[in-house]
Amino acid sequence: MHPLEDTTRFEPAEVEPRIFARWLDSGLFHPEPEGEAGESYSIAIPPPNITGSLHMGHALNGSIQDVLIRRHRMAGRRTKWILGTDHAGIATQAQVERALRAEGTSRQELGREGFERRVWEWREHYGHTIVEQLKRIGASCDYAEERFTLDDAYHRAVVEVFVALYHQGLIYRDRYIVNWDPGSHSAISDLEVEQRRERDTLYSIRYDLVEGGAACQGPAGRAPRASDGGGSVTIATVRPETMLGDTAVAVHPDDERYRALAGRTAILPLVGRHLPVIADDYVRMEFGTGQLKVTPAHDPNDFEIGRRHDLEQVSVIGEDGRMSAEAGERFAGMTVMDARAAVVEALRGEGRIVAEEEYEHEVPYSHRSGERIEPLISLQWFMHMNELAAPAIDAVRDGRVRIVPDNHRRVYLEWMENIRPWCISRQLWWGHRLPVYYCATCGHVHVAASAPERCAQCGGEPRQDEDVLDTWFSSALWPFATLGWPQHTPQLRAFYPTSVLSTARDILFLWVARMIMMGLRFTGEVPFAEVYIHSVIQAPDGRRMSKSLGTGIDPLDEIDRHGADAVRFGLLAMSSSQDVRYSAEKVRQGQALANKLFNATRFALLRIASMRGSPTHPVALDAIEPGWAGPRPRAIEDRWILSRLQEIVADTAARIDDYDFSHAALGLYDFVYAELCDWYLEIVKPRLAGEPRGGAAQGGAGDREARVRTGSANANQAASVERNDREALAATLLYVLRTTVALAHPVIPFVTEELWSHLDSSGGLLAGCPYPRADTSLIDRDAEIELERAIEAVAL
RNA sequence: GCCCCCGUAGCUCAGUGGAUAGAGCGGUACUCCGACGAAGUUACAGGUCCCGGGUUCGAAUCCCGGCGGGGGCACCA
Numbered sequence A: 001m002h003p004l005e006d007t008t009r010f011e012p013a014e015v016e017p018r019i020f021a022r023w024l025d026s027g028l029f030h031p032e033p034e035g036e037a038g039e040s041y042s043i044a045i046p047p048p049n050i051t052g053s054l055h056m057g058h059a060l061n062g063s064i065q066d067v068l069i070r071r072h073r074m075a076g077r078r079t080k081w082i083l084g085t086d087h088a089g090i091a092t093q094a095q096v097e098r099a100l101r102a103e104g105t106s107r108q109e110l111g112r113e114g115f116e117r118r119v120w121e122w123r124e125h126y127g128h129t130i131v132e133q134l135k136r137i138g139a140s141c142d143y144a145e146e147r148f149t150l151d152d153a154y155h156r157a158v159v160e161v162f163v164a165l166y167h168q169g170l171i172y173r174d175r176y177i178v179n180w181d182p183g184s185h186s187a188i189s190d191l192e193v194e195q196r197r198e199r200d201t202l203y204s205i206r207y208d209l210v211e212g213g214a215a216c217q218g219p220a221g222r223a224p225r226a227s228d229g230g231g232s233v234t235i236a237t238v239r240p241e242t243m244l245g246d247t248a249v250a251v252h253p254d255d256e257r258y259r260a261l262a263g264r265t266a267i268l269p270l271v272g273r274h275l276p277v278i279a280d281d282y283v284r285m286e287f288g289t290g291q292l293k294v295t296p297a298h299d300p301n302d303f304e305i306g307r308r309h310d311l312e313q314v315s316v317i318g319e320d321g322r323m324s325a326e327a328g329e330r331f332a333g334m335t336v337m338d339a340r341a342a343v344v345e346a347l348r349g350e351g352r353i354v355a356e357e358e359y360e361h362e363v364p365y366s367h368r369s370g371e372r373i374e375p376l377i378s379l380q381w382f383m384h385m386n387e388l389a390a391p392a393i394d395a396v397r398d399g400r401v402r403i404v405p406d407n408h409r410r411v412y413l414e415w416m417e418n419i420r421p422w423c424i425s426r427q428l429w430w431g432h433r434l435p436v437y438y439c440a441t442c443g444h445v446h447v448a449a450s451a452p453e454r455c456a457q458c459g460g461e462p463r464q465d466e467d468v469l470d471t472w473f474s475s476a477l478w479p480f481a482t483l484g485w486p487q488h489t490p491q492l493r494a495f496y497p498t499s500v501l502s503t504a505r506d507i508l509f510l511w512v513a514r515m516i517m518m519g520l521r522f523t524g525e526v527p528f529a530e531v532y533i534h535s536v537i538q539a540p541d542g543r544r545m546s547k548s549l550g551t552g553i554d555p556l557d558e559i560d561r562h563g564a565d566a567v568r569f570g571l572l573a574m575s576s577s578q579d580v581r582y583s584a585e586k587v588r589q590g591q592a593l594a595n596k597l598f599n600a601t602r603f604a605l606l607r608i609a610s611m612r613g614s615p616t617h618p619v620a621l622d623a624i625e626p627g628w629a630g631p632r633p634r635a636i637e638d639r640w641i642l643s644r645l646q647e648i649v650a651d652t653a654a655r656i657d658d659y660d661f662s663h664a665a666l667g668l669y670d671f672v673y674a675e676l677c678d679w680y681l682e683i684v685k686p687r688l689a690g691e692p693r694g695g696a697a698q699g700g701a702g703d704r705e706a707r708v709r710t711g712s713a714n715a716n717q718a719a720s721v722e723r724n725d726r727e728a729l730a731a732t733l734l735y736v737l738r739t740t741v742a743l744a745h746p747v748i749p750f751v752t753e754e755l756w757s758h759l760d761s762s763g764g765l766l767a768g769c770p771y772p773r774a775d776t777s778l779i780d781r782d783a784e785i786e787l788e789r790a791i792e793a794v795a796l
Numbered sequence B: 001g002c003c004c005c006c007g008u009a010g011c012u013c014a015g016u017g018g019a020u021a022g023a024g025c026g027g028u029a030c031u032c033c034g035a036c037g038a039a040g041u042u043a044c045a046g047g048u049c050c051c052g053g054g055u056u057c058g059a060a061u062c063c064c065g066g067c068g069g070g071g072g073c074a075c076c077a
Helices: A014-026 A056-074 A091-103 A106-126 A129-136 A152-167 A242-245 A300-309 A336-349 A387-396 A407-417 A473-477 A489-493 A503-524 A555-564 A564-574 A584-611 A635-655 A660-687 A698-710 A723-743 A750-758 A781-795
Strands: A040-042 A079-086 A146-148 A171-181 A184-190 A194-207 A230-238 A248-250 A265-267 A274-277 A293-295 A353-366 A374-383 A402-405 A436-439 A445-447 A462-464 A498-504 A526-534
Touching: A014 A555, A014 A564, A040 A056, A040 A489, A040 A698, A056 A079, A056 A129, A056 A498, A056 A526, A056 A635, A079 A129, A079 A489, A091 A106, A106 A171, A129 A555, A146 A462, A146 A660, A152 A171, A152 A445, A152 A473, A152 A503, A152 A723, A171 A300, A171 A353, A194 A242, A194 A336, A230 A242, A230 A248, A230 A293, A242 A336, A248 A300, A265 A555, A293 A300, A300 A374, A336 A353, A387 A407, A387 A503, A402 A407, A407 A503, A445 A723, A473 A503, A498 A503, A498 A698, A503 A526, A555 A564, A564 A660, A564 A750, A584 A660, A584 A723, A584 A750, A635 A660, A635 A723, A635 A781, A723 A750
Parallel strands: A040 A079, A040 A498, A079 A146, A248 A274, A402 A526, A498 A526
Antiparallel strands: A171 A184, A171 A374, A194 A230, A194 A265, A194 A353, A248 A293, A265 A274, A436 A445, A436 A462
């Protein structure tokens, strides 16, 4: 506690560390794992990447979750905010590799074990930054039990799930076309691919047909006839270099122009390979020439066509992003872009390019590395999703999981209903290594929690798969793996299922949907009853807030400037059910509110202290009036403010429970400014000073008081001020302040906790006090109407 | 291509069937008075509620069609 006389301003920088330390020491953030989940209130934090530092999204979501947690903790629930970080496979590996490069070494040089050791060291060093930063905004997480998605216990959960799903036939290995990310040198999932619009050249290329077979008979003799007499086909492509891997040409079976070509054979230029002409209804007759080159090894659609028609797969692009030996001597080793130019050049030399046009289309890029995705065939591990998705669809349909705001519900359902297999293996070193072992001798596959001694088949030596799991595989288990699952721990019983999950919409599929699927599959219960999807905070100009664009605003800078309460208030006040622009004004408004509340309390307490002839405080309510049983309103303004207070108490709780944080915050601001300070404190000033009520106008606030009295119906009932009245006034004022401060605590915890130490002599923490509840006996419509009339009169 | 959201005061946003459409910030004027001066109070100014049609006694709000902006999903060479 800091003497109130000393400063006329609330000083966040002085107060915040002191208050936070008291909270931590109190143990309030760390609940005992007792009882059942139904009695408690728990939230699993979206685990930030260990590579990360706090950005606006964290700050907003931290504020939201903390409001919920503090509100329910005060309401008497056993409350746990599960804390932890995510190992973030690709991001972390890339960051550490960058550091290694700067040292002139590489992960290859260190070897796998050495590299993993390095990452763990790195994590010890930098991995806790973000947790420390969460403390700055006042997040009341359970810091005593921090989890990490790569801890031993967590790993056991991951392995348990993998092995189970494998034996249930949901996890399988396949040679399939995947999104290869040459940047991170790994396959990535569909969700990690983003499409970018790009201008390219669409080349039309003529392939000759082998002589013989049905004549090529286009309508009206339009059929192209090449000089060799066999005719030709003309295909269109934006990726001429992939033609080296063509293994067929396709036409639509209903295409009158070309269907007779089916069964004939084309000759692949530059290569000479014979390509069957096939009929497949994937081909769009109206696009290009209506004749399609089929490259099963490098195009997802062609891959499917290839499977349907049992086509050969010729991989001409390797995992290094360069042309492989199968591309032929002439092109092997070239980058894709060089090969494209070279192929075009060669085709042009042969006179095979019949048209070139500008073409705008979508090109896949890796969300992780930013490099262009190279679709290619690779042996990877996949997960069947349909069987997992079905119950997760039901859970949202029947409301066991409620998504707020509900327009995200449809998006979720739509995606889930069209879900596709998930590629879960990654060619990285940092992550959960697959619990898969191959016999070095016979190749037999063992999937087990621990390495088998020998191959069950031939007694050979089993070797563990080199790959690790997609980071989101482990994240999907977050709400229960953090609580000790698969053990039946007291934590799990006390806090699972969790109450709510709060996140931005960008990871609805990547994470939220998968948690629901895994939660249902492995615990039989939904992992959370509600999902709150919060705003994305954009830069003030409406662009994305990002470091690279230079549009980022660092929440820590804002906390330094305005205080954590101000930033929390501001973020909550600007948030809504959709994306919003960052509003510096709202943060300043929060700062103003903290300062106003500080000064209002300071004023009231110092005044009451001096009124009671005591020059110092604390002036606690129970010290003023032992056995205090509630406020005793004496004047109309007392009845009015007490009545208004009940309304804001009810509203604030209801708005928080509705996830309407903006109105909860702004409502508090309005009450404190427009009712408590501008009117009640001003009206009451003369009474606090011991002047007669309704006394002569003497300027200033007394003047206003007099005018209010004149406007009131009871103007003539002004009574002389007695000691009783002043004590009753003090009691009312303190009751109002204590209630207001407690009410605002979830939104602006620091200033309210600081004020509480002045308003309460017990020495207890506000964070552990009961949350105010509306006392309907204090609602007084008559007083409200009367005082509103008085206020109007004064305004006139 | 399909789907979702948004368009209200100078700015950021509330309001989503009922009266003269609101707040904060900014602007102007005032105040200098007993907490708060990188402050406080009060007042004033400021709006074809994107456009056009429709439903209704009544539309910013519901419906249809545009225009503009943002986002998600999708394998179209």
